Each structure stands twice: as structure tokens, then as C-alpha cells.
Amino acid sequence: MLNQxxxxxxxxxxxxxxxxxxxxxxxxxxxxHQCLWATRMRTEHMLPMVERLDALGFDVIEGIxxxxxxxxxxxxxxxxxxxxxxxxxxxxxxxLRGVVRSNMLRSFFPEPDDLSELYVERLVANGARDIGxxxxxxxxxxxxxxxxxxxxxxxxxxxxxxxxxxxxxxxPFYAAKxxxxxxxxxxxxxxxxxxxxxxxxEQVRSIVPAIKAVIGDRPLEIITxxxxxxxxxxxxxxxxxxxxxxxxxxxxxxxxxAGPSAQMLARNLREIGFEVSFDDxxxxxxxxxxxxxxxxxxxxVGVPAEYDPAHxxxxxxxxAMSNLQSQLQLAGIADKLPVVLExxxxxxxxxxxxxxxxxxxAMIAAQAVMNVxxxxxxxxxxxxxxxxxxxxxxxxxxxxxxxxxxRVLANGSREIAITPPVLAPRVPELRRRYPGLSDDExxxxxxxxxxxxxxxxPTVVDDTFSVRRPLHELIAGLAKLPEQRHVHIxxxxxxxxxx
Amino acid sequence: xxxxxxxxxSLSDGxxxxxxxxxxxxxxxxTMNALGQARLAAIEVLSPAVIAQCISRDENPLQRVAAxxxxxxxxxxxxxxxxxxxxxxxxxxxxxxxxxxxxxxxKAGISEVVLIDPLLDLxxxxxxxxxxxxxxxxxxxxxxxxxxPEHCDAYYxxxxxRLVLTGAQRIMLRDEAGLLHVDxxxxxxxxxxxxxxxxxxxxxxxxxxxxxxxxxxxxIRLGIxxxxxxxxxxxxGASTPSLALLIRSAALLELPLQNxxxxxxxxxxxxxxxxxxxxxxxxxxxxxxxxxxxEHQLPGEIAAEAMQALRLRGRLADLFEFSHECTxxxxxxxxPPMLPxxxxxxxxxxxxxxxxxxxxxxxxxxxxxxxxxxxxxxxxSLLRLQQRIGAIANPGHxxxxxxxxxxxxxxxxxCRALPPLQKLHYEVRTPEQALTHGxxxxxxxxxxxxxxxxxxxxxxxxxxx
Numbered sequence: 001m002l003n004q005x006x007x008x009x010x011x012x013x014x015x016x017x018x019x020x021x022x023x024x025x026x027x028x029x030x031x032x033h034q035c036l037w038a039t040r041m042r043t044e045h046m047l048p049m050v051e052r053l054d055a056l057g058f059d060v061i062e063g064i065x066x067x068x069x070x071x072x073x074x075x076x077x078x079x080x081x082x083x084x085x086x087x088x089x090x091x092x093x094x095x096l097r098g099v100v101r102s103n104m105l106r107s108f109f110p111e112p113d114d115l116s117e118l119y120v121e122r123l124v125a126n127g128a129r130d131i132g133x134x135x136x137x138x139x140x141x142x143x144x145x146x147x148x149x150x151x152x153x154x155x156x157x158x159x160x161x162x163x164x165x166x167x168x169x170x171x172p173f174y175a176a177k178x179x180x181x182x183x184x185x186x187x188x189x190x191x192x193x194x195x196x197x198x199x200x201x202e203q204v205r206s207i208v209p210a211i212k213a214v215i216g217d218r219p220l221e222i223i224t225x226x227x228x229x230x231x232x233x234x235x236x237x238x239x240x241x242x243x244x245x246x247x248x249x250x251x252x253x254x255x256x257x258a259g260p261s262a263q264m265l266a267r268n269l270r271e272i273g274f275e276v277s278f279d280d281x282x283x284x285x286x287x288x289x290x291x292x293x294x295x296x297x298x299x300x301v302g303v304p305a306e307y308d309p310a311h312x313x314x315x316x317x318x319x320a321m322s323n324l325q326s327q328l329q330l331a332g333i334a335d336k337l338p339v340v341l342e343x344x345x346x347x348x349x350x351x352x353x354x355x356x357x358x359x360x361x362a363m364i365a366a367q368a369v370m371n372v373x374x375x376x377x378x379x380x381x382x383x384x385x386x387x388x389x390x391x392x393x394x395x396x397x398x399x400x401x402x403x404x405x406x407r408v409l410a411n412g413s414r415e416i417a418i419t420p421p422v423l424a425p426r427v428p429e430l431r432r433r434y435p436g437l438s439d440d441e442x443x444x445x446x447x448x449x450x451x452x453x454x455x456x457x458p459t460v461v462d463d464t465f466s467v468r469r470p471l472h473e474l475i476a477g478l479a480k481l482p483e484q485r486h487v488h489i490x491x492x493x494x495x496x497x498x499x
Numbered sequence: 500x501x502x503x504x505x506x507x508x509s510l511s512d513g514x515x516x517x518x519x520x521x522x523x524x525x526x527x528x529x530t531m532n533a534l535g536q537a538r539l540a541a542i543e544v545l546s547p548a549v550i551a552q553c554i555s556r557d558e559n560p561l562q563r564v565a566a567x568x569x570x571x572x573x574x575x576x577x578x579x580x581x582x583x584x585x586x587x588x589x590x591x592x593x594x595x596x597x598x599x600x601x602x603x604x605x606k607a608g609i610s611e612v613v614l615i616d617p618l619l620d621l622x623x624x625x626x627x628x629x630x631x632x633x634x635x636x637x638x639x640x641x642x643x644x645x646x647x648p649e650h651c652d653a654y655y656x657x658x659x660x661r662l663v664l665t666g667a668q669r670i671m672l673r674d675e676a677g678l679l680h681v682d683x684x685x686x687x688x689x690x691x692x693x694x695x696x697x698x699x700x701x702x703x704x705x706x707x708x709x710x711x712x713x714x715x716x717x718x719i720r721l722g723i724x725x726x727x728x729x730x731x732x733x734x735x736g737a738s739t740p741s742l743a744l745l746i747r748s749a750a751l752l753e754l755p756l757q758n759x760x761x762x763x764x765x766x767x768x769x770x771x772x773x774x775x776x777x778x779x780x781x782x783x784x785x786x787x788x789x790x791x792x793x794e795h796q797l798p799g800e801i802a803a804e805a806m807q808a809l810r811l812r813g814r815l816a817d818l819f820e821f822s823h824e825c826t827x828x829x830x831x832x833x834x835p836p837m838l839p840x841x842x843x844x845x846x847x848x849x850x851x852x853x854x855x856x857x858x859x860x861x862x863x864x865x866x867x868x869x870x871x872x873x874x875x876x877x878x879x880s881l882l883r884l885q886q887r888i889g890a891i892a893n894p895g896h897x898x899x900x901x902x903x904x905x906x907x908x909x910x911x912x913x914c915r916a917l918p919p920l921q922k923l924h925y926e927v928r929t930p931e932q933a934l935t936h937g938x939x940x941x942x943x944x945x946x947x948x949x950x951x952x953x954x955x956x957x958x959x960x961x962x963x964x
Contacts, residue, residue: 001646001678001680001682001683001790001793002646002790002793002794003646003647003648003793004682005790201682226787226788229709229710229712229713229785229788230709230710230713230788231788232787232788232789233708233710233788236790251787254787255787260787260788261787263815263816264787264788264789267816267818267819268789268790268791270819271790271791271794271819272790280816281816284813284815284816303784303785304709304784304785304786304787304788305709305785306709306712306735306741306744306785307709307710307711307712307713307744307785308712308744308748309716309748309751309752310747310748310751
């Protein structure tokens with residue numbers, strides 16, 4: 001395999017006369033902890049490492065997306081825009097990316113255009129120089145206000161297309177979607193992502209060249225996840241077949257539900273003949289820091305996954321998997337995970353095989369949990385599922401099973417109209433309601449309400465690059481003392497005796 | 500299409516790769532009880548690595564076989580035999596020593612042997628096959644897999660055909676470094692099928708790149724006759740694919756796999772996991788994908804040891820530098836195969852060079868023997884080194900061997916005398932028993948020991964008197 005990959009890269013070198021440079025995009029601050037730590041990395045965890053991250057050689061650093069907004073406000077009591085600003089003050093060389101999720105903000109409800117525009121404005125104002133756009137239905141209409149705003153503000157626009165193991169999602173489909181985006185928006189760069197770790201090498205070999213043929217010199221970035229052991233190989237194959245950038249994260253916050261390790265990709269890409277600008281040893285130092293943060297906080301590190309063809313059935317996203325496990329555990333039904341995953345696969349087909357990327361994995365998982373718990377399928381229907389069936393999120397990829405559609409419409413909330421309403425602007429009303437508030441706070445209050453935003457705690461800024469474990473270090477130090485059997489340490493709120 | 504059957508290698512390659520072979524015979528008895536009831540095609544219980552581990556623990560390897568046979572419930576027991584031993588007591592296992600060893604294996608309960616000649620010397624293999632069959636053993640001839648441009652499908656087809664001519668009942672493709680991948684498999688298996696002329700074709704693959712399970716499932720789809728696999732606790736990584744994963748996935752993909760008794764497999768897994776828990780053996784984890792194994796091509800546990808050595812040195816970033824050094828050493832030596840007895844020596848030599856020692860300042864014993872021609876003529880570029888270490892007068896000359904069966908078995912096992920038989924007893928403790936045992940072990944070092952938990956309070960205090 002190594003020889004074949006080398007031969008392909010060398011053949012390209014012989015053809016073009018230059019070695020192609022593969023860019024690495026960092027996902028440590030965004031997707032990696034979303035996949036492995038249920039998005040619980042705090043701003044304080046990020047600040048000490050971010051200047052080093054900036055110096056590693058990444059071409060883009062992903063800073064924030066809506067999942068990080070939600071976790072930051074709802075679970076960590078931190079302002080996501082403060083995080084973005086603090087990150088951007090330290091990331092001086094590498095473009096920092098903020099990600100837009102369709103025309104949605106908090107939860108999965110489409111928002112009016114002016115709020116989408118305000119969201120992009122605040123991302124850029126707080127330091128994002130690259131705006132990523134995601135619409136899992138590939139319905140570009142949903143992205144018009146966000147893309148227009150990013151273009152107006154001079155940010156780089158990067159549009160994501162999501163791999164889907166379903167009829168019709170083939171190389172011509174993605175090529176056509178890329179062409180449409182260029183014609184409509186003159187998009188600067190594209191991402192082709194595999195959220196569920198189900199993309200195969202064969203598919204990469206056909207889809208990546210097809211997209212590149214359409215987008216020409218615009219960069220094509222590849223996102224893979226390692227839920228199925230093949231994510232890293234798929235990323236390498238994508239580079240060999242024309243991709244320009246690979247999304248990755250610092251090991252040990254890589255592999256498992258997350259994407260490939262940056263260190264592994266850098267050394268393997270070099271080995272097969274690409275140019276890569278990346279400081280491997282400095283990355284290992286950040287890796288040691290992340291391992292310390294994980295240990296200190298009881299977070300898991302990425303463990304490589306076993307190859308399992310069941311993923312081709314569920315196609316369940318890395319971040320969503322981590323959250324699903326966490327939620328089932330909280331509900332005391334962690335043992336139901338296999339049944340829920342089976343149900344997810346079934347529901348997905350019934351609902352017309354939507355791409356398993358945000359927000360659809362969470363939506364389908366909610367329906368699956370309700371089907372499993374209630375004992376009768378679609379007896380309880382989450383609001384988002386009814387909205388999806390009614391077209392609130394845009395045109396559906398494939399028709400919904402008619403019987404299932406009937407059940408969803410019958411059992412879903414009657415307050416949800418079958419025809420999606422036209423959304424009226426919200427910003428003017430927000431400005432009237434919150435006169436004098438900054439646009440950052442206005443946006444956050446619109447998204448999360450007054451109580452949560454009033455309760456946010458400012459980040460204590462400390463850039464010291466170490467994980468302090470004073471108690472651990474004290475006990476380890478005492479254990480090293482020879483023949484010292486009697487030690488007594490007392491201070492306010494703390495007493496330690498050994499004998 | 501015929502169904503693929505499974506062979507368990509948990510007790511040999513599985514625990515060797517995952518635990519460095521730390522599982523004693525007694526620890527494995529419970530697992531073997533369950534495996535014996537699981538309707539597997541065979542269970543591998545002995546390999547050169549397992550023999551070395553037994554000897555290092557003062558255990559008799561033949562007692563291990565006999566103890567497992569008592570629990571096998573008629574399931575065929577398999578042993579691997581490397582005709583080039585790594586322990587240094589013999590360069591080549593042949594003649595009377597091999598005959599005696601095969602006889603003792605058969606007597607202890609082995610019914611199948613995988614015969615490995617790393618140099619693929621067909622005359623030597625043919626003799627070994629005849630001796631195995633004469634001792635009532637099923638002879639499986641191993642065909643080592645190498646990933647390089649010289650070893651094309653036609654090469655493997657021709658090798659398979661020659662192995663059939665040795666009279667072996669089965670042919671086994673051995674991918675000890677986990678280098679097979681699904682792009683390569685269809686052409687390769689088709690070529691092998693044309694070579695084996697109807698003889699059963701088996702596959703042994705590893706999971707160094709994480710692709711082993713995918714390869715194994717594809718091999719089932721392509722009609723491989725037998726596959727080696729291990730219980731999940733000792734599968735993946737440098738080991739073979741997991742039995743549980745293959746059974747589950749073959750059902751999902753509707754592949755033609757003859758399922759063993761899944762309840763017994765679960766029971767065996769539970770037994771093994773309990774031993775791991777009690778002994779502090781780490782559950783085997785899959786490895787992340789990396790192309791480096793295609794460069795160094797180190798087999799099983801030797802790759803695991805090398806990775807650990809690099810990790811301890813904080814030099815994982817130099818994985819390819821190490822791998823290139825392995826390749827360079829092999830080229831300079833004249834391409835010894837990346838199998839025992841050479842693979843570990845090459846890995847150690849490469850690590851020494853990576854540590855900035857002058858190249859070949861010291862030389863691993865197996866490589867010295869290689870350069871001295873003990874395994875046949877060599878085409879090396881290390882002429883000065885070869886001159887430095889000197890020649891052996893009669894490299895092909897057989898060593899004088901002891902006359903008794905026991906002494907011969909000891910030599911084959913790499914020791915002066917086989918360890919005496921032991922009483923085999925092992926008990927998996929309940930959590931309460933483990934806690935009590937741990938407390939009593941620590942008790943002499945403390946004045947007071949106190950443990951509290953939900954519904955539990957233990958307080959130990961030395962009496963004042």
C-alpha cells in the first residue's frame with residue numbers, strides 16, 4: 001500500500017514538476033473535543049496552548065461552531081464570543097474559522113435572515129477570518145444571508161458538502177452542488193466531510209477528483225472521522241486523489257469518534273512524497289498538555305476504533321455519538337445503546353436518508369430513543385422531526401416513507417403548521433428590547449435568553465502552558481521520600497497525614 | 500460456496516501480542532474450558548513465543564498442551580513450529596530433533612502443526628511435512644506474506660503450488676505484519692487458489708494498521724477456508740482480528756461464516772477478561788492507521804515491542820526513521836525475512852542505530868549467525884562487518900544432539916532441561932476477595948487500614964499488645 005501511494009504521488013510529481021503541499025487544518029478546539037469530550041473543553045483549557053497551535057504550521061484553525069456555542073453557554077457558563085475573541089488575540093498567523101450551521105442558531109429551528117447575518121458579523125468581529133458553511137441538506141438557499149454577509153465582510157468562505165451513503169449522493173451530485181455554489185456565491189474553498197466515518201477509499205477515489213475538476217484551484221478540504229478505523233487512510237487517499245487540505249487534531253485528542261491525528265497525517269503525507277509544513281515535535285508537546293487536561297478533568301483521550309461494518313448502517317456522527325452515549329448514561333439507559341443505534345439506522349432510511357451531519361443525527365437519535373422507550377414507533381414525535389418532514393429545513397434529499405410521514409404528521413405537535421411559516425426579521429425587535437447592549441450580547445441573548453447570558457462567568461485568563469496538579473504532585477513527591485513515614489501537612493481546608 | 504471456519508489463537512499469538520505472553524498456563528484454564536465447548540475449527544495453544552514464555556516462567560510447555568487437551572472437548576489443538584528457532588540453541592530444527600518434537604507434540608495432544616520456514620526452503624519444509632504426517636499430525640504449510648513489488652500475485656501462486664507439492668494438507672497465508680488490505684486481497688487469493696489445486700487455504704492476518712478485521716471479512720466473502728482470530732481482550736493491535744467482531748459482522752453482512760457457539764465464546768471472553776482484570780493485564784486496543792508497518796514490516800509482538808520502545812524514548816515522531824533503518828539493515832544484510840529469528844534482531848539493531856550508536860558497533864546474535872552463513876549463503880554489502888565477526892568452519896554442519904527424548908525436547912524449547920510439571924491451579928477472585936487479599940498484602944506496612952464504601956466498612960488495626 002505504501003508503495004502504491006508513493007507511486008501515485010511520484011507520478012503526479014513527474015507530471016506537474018512540483019511536489020504538492022498538503023495543508024493541515026486543526027480541529028482540536030472545535031470538532032475533536034466535540035467528538036471526544038462532549039464539547040466540554042473550556043476556554044481556560046484552550047488559551048495556554050493556542051499560541052503554540054498557531055505556530056505549528058496549520059493553514060486554518062477551527063475555532064468555533066454552534067455546538068460549541070451551545071455547550072459553552074449551557075454547560076460551561078462561558079461566552080462563546082469571548083472565547084473566539086481570546087483565541088483570535090493569540091492566533092496571529094493562522095486564519096481562525098467560525099462555522100455557520102445552515103440558517104439555524106440555537107437548536108435546530110431555522111432563523112430569519114437578519115439573525116443569520118448578525119451571527120456571521122459577530123464571528124468576524126471577534127476574529128474569525130474564515131467562515132465555514134454547512135447545510136446538511138445541501139440546500140444552498142438556506143445559506144444565502146450568511147454567505148453574503150461573510151463575503152461583504154471580506155472573510156474567506158468555505159462551503160461544506162457532506163458525504164452520504166444513500167442513492168443519488170455520488171460524484172456527479174457533489175460536483176453539481178460545488179458548481180452551483182461557485183456560480184451563485186463564488187465560494188473560496190470547499191470542504192467534503194464524512195461525519196459518520198462511513199466513507200470508503202473507493203468513494204474518495206471517485207468523489208474527490210470529481211469535485212476538484214469543478215472547483216479547480218480553489219482548495220478542497222477533507223473531513224474524516226475515525227469511528228471505523230479507516231478514517232485516516234481515507235484522508236490520505238483523498239490527498240493522493242487531489243484534496244488540498246485535511247482536517248485533523250492533535251493526538252491524543254484524535255482517533256476514535258474524532259478525526260485523524262495531525263502528527264500521524266504529517267509524517268505519513270511526507271512519507272508518500274507530499275510537502276507538509278508542520279512541527280511534529282511541538283505538536284507532541286501540545287499532545288502532552290491535552291493528555292494532562294484530559295487526566296485532570298476525567299475526560300477520555302481518543303482510542304483508535306475497531307473496524308466495524310455496522311457503521312455503514314448507522315452512519316452516526318462522531319460528535320453526536322459522544323453526546324448520545326453521554327445522554328443515555330445520564331438517563332440511566334446506557335445499556336440501550338445497541339438497540340438505539342439499530343433504530344437510528346432504520347429511522348434514517350424511513351425519513352429519506354438525510355445526511356448524518358448536524359442537526360440530523362441528533363434529531364434521528366431523539367426519535368430513536370423515543371421509539372425504544374415508548375415501545376411504539378413514532379408514538380412520540382420530536383418537534384424537529386415533524387418540522388423536517390414538513391420541509392422547514394429545506395428540500396428533502398429523498399422522499400419520506402409515506403406511512404411514516406402519516407404517523408409523524410398525526411402524532412407530532414399540532415402547533416407545528418404543515419406549511420412552514422415565513423420568518424419575520426428579529427433584529428429590530430431585539431434592538432428595541434435591549435437598547436444599548438453590544439451586538440455580541442444581543443445575539444447571545446437572542447439565542448439563549450437573559451438568564452443564561454446574565455449568568456455567564458468571564459474567563460480567567462492564564463496562558464501558563466502546564467497542567468497544574470498540585471495535590472497529585474505533592475503526593476507523588478511524598479511517595480518518593482525514603483523512610484519518611486510520618487508527614488503531617490495542614491492548611492486551611494486541607495490536612496494530610498501519612499504514617 | 501463452503502463456509503469459513505474460525506481458529507482461536509487467543510492463548511498463543513493473542514496473549515503474546517497483547518500481554519507480552521504474560522498469561523501462565525493456569526491462568527488460561529478457565530478460558531480453555533469455554534473455548535473447548537465453542538465448536539471452533541481448532542484452537543492454537545503453542546508457538547515458539549509461547550514456549551519461550553513458558554520456559555521463562557519455569558513452566559513446562561508440553562504440560563500446557565496436555566492441560567489444554569483435557570479441556571478441549573475434542574477440538575483440534577494446533578501448534579506453530581518455526582524451522583529456524585530464535586533461541587539460539589539450534590539454528591535449524593530438522594532431522595531427529597524435529598521428529599522428536601513433533602512426536603512429543605502429538606503425544607501431548609496437538610493434532611495440527613503450522614510449519615513455518617521463514618526462508619521458504621521447500622526441501623526443508625517437505626521433510627517437516629513428512630515428519631508431521633508420520634506422527635499423525637495435520638501439516639499446514641505456511642506461506643509468509645511480504646508487501647513489496649517483487650512479491651506479486653504470480654510469485655504467491657507459484658509458491659502455493661510448490662507448497663502443495665510438499666504434501667501439506669492445508670496452505671496458510673501468514674500476514675504476520677498485518678499488511679494485507681482489501682485492494683490486494685481479491686487478486687492475491689485468486690492467485691493462491693489457482694496454486695493450491697483444491698487444497699484448503701487458510702489466512703492468518705494481524706491488525707497493525709487497523710485494517711485486519713476488514714481484510715478478514717473480505718477474505719470470508721472471497722471464500723477463505725479458515726481464519727485465525729482471538730477473543731476481544733487479546734485481539735486487534737499487533738494481534739489478530741476479534742472473534743466477536745467477525746461473528747457479529749459476518750451475520751450483518753450475510754457472509755458465509757460457520758459460527759462457533761457464541762455463548763461459549765462470550766464465556767471464554769469473560770474468563771479471559773477476568774484474568775486480565777485480576778492480573779492487571781491491559782485489554783488490547785486497536786492501533787491507529789499508519790503506513791509505517793509497510794516500511795518496517797515487523798511481525799506481531801515484535802512490532803508492539805518496537806512501538807513501545809519508541810514511545811518510551813519519546814520518539815514516536817521518528818517512526819519512519821526507525822522503519823527506514825529496519826529496511827536499510829535488511830538490505831545491507833541481504834534481505835533476511837522479517838520473521839523470527841531475524842525480525843526481533845533487526846528491530847533491536849535499528850533501535851540501537853536510532854539511539855545514535857555507531858552503526859553495527861554491536862551486532863544482534865541472530866544477525867551475526869545470518870552473516871556467518873548459518874542459514875545459507877548470504878549476499879551482503881556488509882563485507883567489513885562480515886570479516887570482523889569471522890566465519891564458522893562448517894555452517895551447515897548439524898550440531899551434535901543429545902540422545903534422549905527429554906533432552907532433545909529441552910534443546911528444541913531453548914533450555915537445558917524442560918521444567919518439571921507443576922500443580923495447575925488458578926482462581927478468579929470476586930471483588931470482595933480481591934479487596935481482602937489486597938488489604939492483607941498491605942497490612943504489615945500499616946498501623947491502621949480503613950476502607951469505607953456504600954454498605955461496607957473494614958477497619959484493621961494492630962493490637963496494642
